[in-house]
Amino acid sequence: MTTNKSEQQRKKRGEMIAVCSAKGGVGRTIMTVNLAVALCKKNIRVGILDGDFMFGDVSLAMDLQSTFTIKDAIEDIDELDEVGLASYFSRHESGVRVLSAPDRPEYSELVTSENINRILDLMLSQLDYVIVDTGVGLNDQTLPLIERADQILMLSNLEMSTLKNTKLMLETLDTLDLRDKVQTVVNRSTMESVINAGDVPDILEVDQPLYIPNDFQTSIQSLNIGIPFVVNQGKTELAKSVFKMAEQLTSRREIKVYEPSSPSFMSKFFQKSKRVKEGTE
Numbered sequence: 001m002t003t004n005k006s007e008q009q010r011k012k013r014g015e016m017i018a019v020c021s022a023k024g025g026v027g028r029t030i031m032t033v034n035l036a037v038a039l040c041k042k043n044i045r046v047g048i049l050d051g052d053f054m055f056g057d058v059s060l061a062m063d064l065q066s067t068f069t070i071k072d073a074i075e076d077i078d079e080l081d082e083v084g085l086a087s088y089f090s091r092h093e094s095g096v097r098v099l100s101a102p103d104r105p106e107y108s109e110l111v112t113s114e115n116i117n118r119i120l121d122l123m124l125s126q127l128d129y130v131i132v133d134t135g136v137g138l139n140d141q142t143l144p145l146i147e148r149a150d151q152i153l154m155l156s157n158l159e160m161s162t163l164k165n166t167k168l169m170l171e172t173l174d175t176l177d178l179r180d181k182v183q184t185v186v187n188r189s190t191m192e193s194v195i196n197a198g199d200v201p202d203i204l205e206v207d208q209p210l211y212i213p214n215d216f217q218t219s220i221q222s223l224n225i226g227i228p229f230v231v232n233q234g235k236t237e238l239a240k241s242v243f244k245m246a247e248q249l250t251s252r253r254e255i256k257v258y259e260p261s262s263p264s265f266m267s268k269f270f271q272k273s274k275r276v277k278e279g280t281e
Contacts (some may be wrong), residue, residue: 018149022165032133039248053108056101063226066100076193158193184209
């Protein structure tokens with residue numbers, strides 16, 4: 001009986017949250033870093049994986065001079081364990097651990113679904129939350145991250161083109177049986193627009209989206225100086241909305257047991273297309 005309990009304890013893991021969007025420029029990275037720091041303020045072990053492997057900006061948004069990136073971890077993938085992976089993290093002063101994106105776009109080709117799953121296994125075994133800032137849309141690198149996530153934060157805003165693309169992406173996730181993991185987040189929900197924030201649920205066919213108020217000045221200043229606004233602008237409505245989101249996430253916290261799921265048709269399609277492309281080069 002004791003052995004079974006011990007085995008079950010070893011299998012328990014943290015929770016993975018994928019922050020994604022159907023279009024760039026909606027605040028995905030800013031949301032990722034501020035949510036991570038807000039969670040860390042609750043004495044929770046939090047890590048960020050910069051999943052925009054070509055042009056990731058998490059280190060910039062946190063003013064981190066990363067000595068190592070995921071490229072270095074991948075080069076050591078065969079010998080990698082929890083201790084080894086921890087040595088590749090950059091540590092923010094808030095306590096958040098960050099595994100940075102490669103410092104050159106061409107290195108993104110080194111990231112495969114196999115080695116990213118290995119890295120995520122190790123991160124989830126030692127952290128309570130792993131927040132992944134994915135790339136834009138659905139492709140052969142973002143889709144496996146979204147599929148694996150326990151929760152998916154889908155960021156949008158009140159711009160018509162963004163809403164149109166967001167709806168298409170939500171419909172695709174519905175086709176892949178992932179819709180039940182999605183929480184829609186309307187960023188800059190108080191911005192001036194011909195579309196009212198209250199119309200978003202009907203437009204996107206979603207229930208109870210989360211609304212993040214518009215505070216462009218605080219957001220852009222935070223990104224430019226590399227200090228998450230929940231650190232030095234904690235009394236703003238913008239920061240309060242992120243703290244509220246962190247509270248909602250932790251209130252239904254369950255450390256889950258990882259059971260690898262079968263890759264979807266789209267994942268298999270992307271991987272097959274990539275292999276065909278590599279074979280012709």
